[in-house]
Amino acid sequence: MRSYTLIAPAKINLYLEIIGDRSDGYHELVMILQSIDLADEIHLQAGSIDAIRLRCNYPELPTDRGNLAYRAAELMTVKFPVAYAKYGGVDINIQKRIPIAAGLAGGSANAAAVLVGIDLLWNLGLTLTELEQLGSLLGSDIPFCVGGGTAIATGRGEQLSPLNALDNIYIVLGKYRSLEVSTAWAYKTYRQQFGETYLRDTESLAARAAAVHSGSMVKAIVNRDPKEIAEKLHNDLERVVLPEYPQVLQLRETFAAAGVLGTMMSGSGPTVFGICESQQQAEQVKTRVRETIPDKDLELFVTQTITHGVQLTVNR
Numbered sequence: 001m002r003s004y005t006l007i008a009p010a011k012i013n014l015y016l017e018i019i020g021d022r023s024d025g026y027h028e029l030v031m032i033l034q035s036i037d038l039a040d041e042i043h044l045q046a047g048s049i050d051a052i053r054l055r056c057n058y059p060e061l062p063t064d065r066g067n068l069a070y071r072a073a074e075l076m077t078v079k080f081p082v083a084y085a086k087y088g089g090v091d092i093n094i095q096k097r098i099p100i101a102a103g104l105a106g107g108s109a110n111a112a113a114v115l116v117g118i119d120l121l122w123n124l125g126l127t128l129t130e131l132e133q134l135g136s137l138l139g140s141d142i143p144f145c146v147g148g149g150t151a152i153a154t155g156r157g158e159q160l161s162p163l164n165a166l167d168n169i170y171i172v173l174g175k176y177r178s179l180e181v182s183t184a185w186a187y188k189t190y191r192q193q194f195g196e197t198y199l200r201d202t203e204s205l206a207a208r209a210a211a212v213h214s215g216s217m218v219k220a221i222v223n224r225d226p227k228e229i230a231e232k233l234h235n236d237l238e239r240v241v242l243p244e245y246p247q248v249l250q251l252r253e254t255f256a257a258a259g260v261l262g263t264m265m266s267g268s269g270p271t272v273f274g275i276c277e278s279q280q281q282a283e284q285v286k287t288r289v290r291e292t293i294p295d296k297d298l299e300l301f302v303t304q305t306i307t308h309g310v311q312l313t314v315n316r
């Protein structure tokens, strides 16, 4: 029986600008996405069962269609019925480390790993672009999670242009276990409050995306300079999440006081991250934040940027 184990890394947003709305209810974005080494492990086995089965070490997560990873497997059975009939169902086991509903694309990373894993199990030979296109049918962040690294994402977040991948930059993450922010709520609230500033025509949207492409954050990434990157961090969704969730604002202030080069919320939050000069500084920041907020509900991680998305670990 064939099985594969894959690593599914989380992402953070170094940059997130909301530039318009769309007729499909989504928003036009310009983001810079970065993979980090905080990752889930996904084990897939073919042929032992007829249908799709999903298990997870995290009891709160659904194991049916409510889980994006399940929907990714289901999509593969619909798109590749001949391979499904030949190789049989897929047994999926997820070991979660990435906090859920955190703005770290944990669910999207799991779904990306399922697409890559089933491609291998069923000998489909799909290209990166084909896997990204399948991912975009399920969620805006999934295409990035397949290949990972560092990329500019436009459109809904699914149109990617890779940047020189940034490795070995140390980042501390903080997330309150019991605090979850709905991404749909964050975007809806942003539209209600700031929708009048949206760009309305295709040329203006393209010009804004081009400005970010040639802008100071991309230069900072090309220079691989953590200080410069830290100064250019940006996330429009902070404007709606910070006033509504004072704990997130307080965490951000605590990171700043602990001496990080720069701090920001990731995605729609509530995870806050801080960019550090070195691993040693990251460990110091983690200790200082823990001293200031001894609350056990707060999880802290020292991570680093990596240059890849989904990756195979064991091949039998």
Ligand code: C5P
Residues within 6 Å of the ligand: 025, 026, 027, 028, 029, 138, 139, 140, 141, 155, 156, 157, 183, 184, 185, 187, 188
């Ligand atoms: O694509 P995904 O399912 O990850 O998005 C979650 C929610 O976030 C969407 O239902 C939508 O409300 C919001 N969203 C958006 N514009 C985007 C991406 C997400 O409005 N570009």
